[in-house]
Amino acid sequence: MKPMEIKRELESQLQHENWITSYDRDKNTLRIVDDRVDKGITIRLDNLSSKFEENKHAALENTVATIKEGMRLLVEKADLNGKEASIYPVLRNPDFGEGKNLLHEEHTAETTIFYAVDEDSSYSLIDSDMLNQSGKTAEEIKEAAKFNVRKLPAEFKEDEVAGNKFYFLHAGDGFEASRILNDTLLDDMKEKIHGDMAVAVPHHDVLIIADLRNETGYDVLGQMTFQFFSEGHMPLTALPFLYEKGELEPIFVLARKKPKDTKKDG
Structure with missing residues (x-):
């Protein structure tokens, strides 16, 4: 499917009084912003084309579910207390955290380490507000993440x-x-x-x-x-x-x- 067709399909399923969608024709990206927190999610439509071609219904259902869960987490702050075993490091591009107070650490020139709380179907990136509310230090979060990533299965x-x-x-x-x-x-x-x-x-x-x-x-x-x-x-x-x-x-x-x-x- 063409990016514009995928855009229309997604927009039809993403109706919410607080959500604003915008389309970047040059980059073929769809952005959904929640005006209550002025934060949002950007979807690269080109990367979805093959999935929509293979099974449009399943691709639409999975993509919409992922977006809705991500949008929910933008508004609802995760509580770190009691979730120490669910904290993991995640890699993103260095510019990903620009303008955000996300807990992070340098990795390589190509990648930066951020930290997240796993919530099964998705995860919340840890920011300074979540850290302060938890009463934990940045080092405690990083150590927990380092410990937990070592426990993940590694079958190649x-x-x-x-x-x-x-x-x-x-x-x-x-x-x-x-x-x-x-x-x-x-x-x-x-x-x-x-x-x-x-x-x-x-x-x-x-x-x-x-x-x-x-x-x-x-x-x-x-x-x-x-x-x-x-x-x-x-x-x-x-x-x-x-x-x-x-x-x-x-x-x-x-x-x-x-x-x-x-x-x-x-």
Whole structure:
């Protein structure tokens, strides 16, 4: 379906006295804002086209449900007390938090760590108001998130291309990319790697780990990461990283080979 058709379908299902919708024709995005809090959600319509083509009814139902839940959470503040076991780190682009008082921490030039409370069907990003109301410190939240992400299951699907091995994690819990913050997981995977270990988080619903044993592996990883990035509901970065001694080093995929003197950005 064309973005404009998807826009009309969504707008017909998103009628609310406090919601204002706007369409950016250049970016093909639909934004819904709740005028009570002057906050909203932006949907990239291009990323929904294939889902609507495959099953319009299911795609519309799932998308509308996700948007409504997200809009609800913009108005209703989550209580952190008693939910320490449901706090997780999430990755977003660095500019995601601009103008918002969200609890965050630097990660790489491409990604920033934010913190969220998992509420089953969605999650609420933790801001300064929620933090103050809870009486907790930022460090307590970060430590809880670090502890909880280590407990998430890590089952990978494996594929091999031209002698290079690729491991894919898609658990369906919304925290796939967050697992890149689990140092124990990365170090355990490092033990299995015979070539260069690379990690990619092209969007927030996938983690890719690669065992690169030749130049073809770098090419495949670059193409693969870009494809996932372009198709993701919430894209993060099309740039993969080498993982060495606990550090993430960006791989400039256009060079189509292992970087020689790139600056580390972990």
